[in-house]
Amino acid sequence: xxxxxxPEDQVNVAEGNPLTVKCTYSVSGNPYLFWxxxxxxxxxxxxxxxxxxxxxxxxxxxxxxxxxxxxxxxxLKKPSALVSDSALYFCAVRPYSGSARQLTFGSGTQLTVLx
Amino acid sequence: xxxxxxxxxxKVTEKGKDVELRCDPISGHTALYWYRxxxxxxxxxxxxxxxxxxxxxxxxPSDRFSAERTGESVSxxxxxxxxxxxxxxxxxxxxxxxxxxxxxxxxxxxxxxxxL
Numbered sequence: 274x275x276x277x278x279x280p281e282d283q284v285n286v287a288e289g290n291p292l293t294v295k296c297t298y299s300v301s302g303n304p305y306l307f308w309x310x311x312x313x314x315x316x317x318x319x320x321x322x323x324x325x326x327x328x329x330x331x332x333x334x335x336x337x338x339x340x341x342x343x344x345x346x347x348x349l350k351k352p353s354a355l356v357s358d359s360a361l362y363f364c365a366v367r368p369y370s371g372s373a374r375q376l377t378f379g380s381g382t383q384l385t386v387l388x
Numbered sequence: 389x390x391x392x393x394x395x396x397x398x399k400v401t402e403k404g405k406d407v408e409l410r411c412d413p414i415s416g417h418t419a420l421y422w423y424r425x426x427x428x429x430x431x432x433x434x435x436x437x438x439x440x441x442x443x444x445x446x447x448x449p450s451d452r453f454s455a456e457r458t459g460e461s462v463s464x465x466x467x468x469x470x471x472x473x474x475x476x477x478x479x480x481x482x483x484x485x486x487x488x489x490x491x492x493x494x495x496x497x498x499x500x501x502x503x504l
Contacts, residue, residue: 277430309495316392316479316495317431363430374421374444376493378430 275300277364279379286354287387294349294382296364303369306347307376308338311361320362323347324369334358354386390414392496394480400502401470409465409499413482420463421493422455425477434478437463470503477501 276299286292298304305324309317321332328340338349349362364379393412401407413420422434433447437457448454452470457463467474477500481493 282428307492316394316497317481317493318495319492322492374433374436376433378423380428380430 275366275368275375275377277366277377277379279362279364279382281382282380283383283385285385285387288356289353292351292354292358292384292386294362294364294384296347296349296379297345298347298364298366299345300366300368300377304347305367305369305371306338306340307365308332308336308347308349309363309365309378311363311381313360317363320349356386356388359384359386392480392482392494394478394496394499396499397497398500398502400504402504403472404469406466406468407470407501409467409478409480409501411463411465411480411482411496413461413463413480414484414494416460416484417482417494418460418485419483420457421481421483422463422465423479423481424449425479425498427476431479434465467501470501472503475501475503 278297307322308320310320311317320336321330323330323340331337336351338347340347361381361383363381365376367375395410418439420437423431425431435455436444452468455465477498479495479498481495483493
């Protein structure tokens with residue numbers, strides 16, 4: 274069975290500092306990986322996805338994620354955090370050859386950027 | 389509309405009552421999904437609709453849960469005889485046809501259900 278682990282429930286970072294939100298996954302075959310962000314009282318918004326190709330994926334709002342096959346990780350990163358980045362972040366995976374209904378989400382990481 | 393619309397945004401009900409949650413997907417999106425998000429947990433898949441195909445109900449937790457979709461438009465998630473453990477945010481998402489090349493879910497803001 275596939276799974277996603279977000280080992281940190283909470284990440285705090287000072288504004289202007291780099292941020293990392295960790296994600297590791299387990300899936301049969303090649304993975305199709307996603308990051309979504311959820312602001313308070315809003316639905317999940319798509320940030321970025323990895324299918325194939327360059328291991329460094331760039332997404333919305335200056336976020337990027339690095340796919341590491343050997344470590345089965347897909348950590349979300351941003352060089353310089355903003356207070357407005359404070360939100361709940363979800364990593365998700367499904368088999369590349371599968372369908373969206375097989376999408377498995379992590380439990381989420383609450384990012385707080387301190388001014 | 390421009391996004392996925394869900395109603396009500398908040399619902400408080402008494403244990404044993406039935407509730408209906410509504411989802412209006414993005415026009416033209418053939419696929420529609422319902423997820424449940426319990427406090428501090430990830431999203432749980434509930435049900436999936438794709439065009440006129442039979443829905444994938446494999447995620448529904450019990451026979452108290454059901455969902456319908458009219459064509460490629462509105463969907464209703466019904467929970468009968470609600471229990472306290474049903475308290476959660478219920479999220480709806482839709483996706484454009486596969487041939488469009490888009491393979492990303494667009495989520496609504498969710499319906500927060502509280503069962504007293």
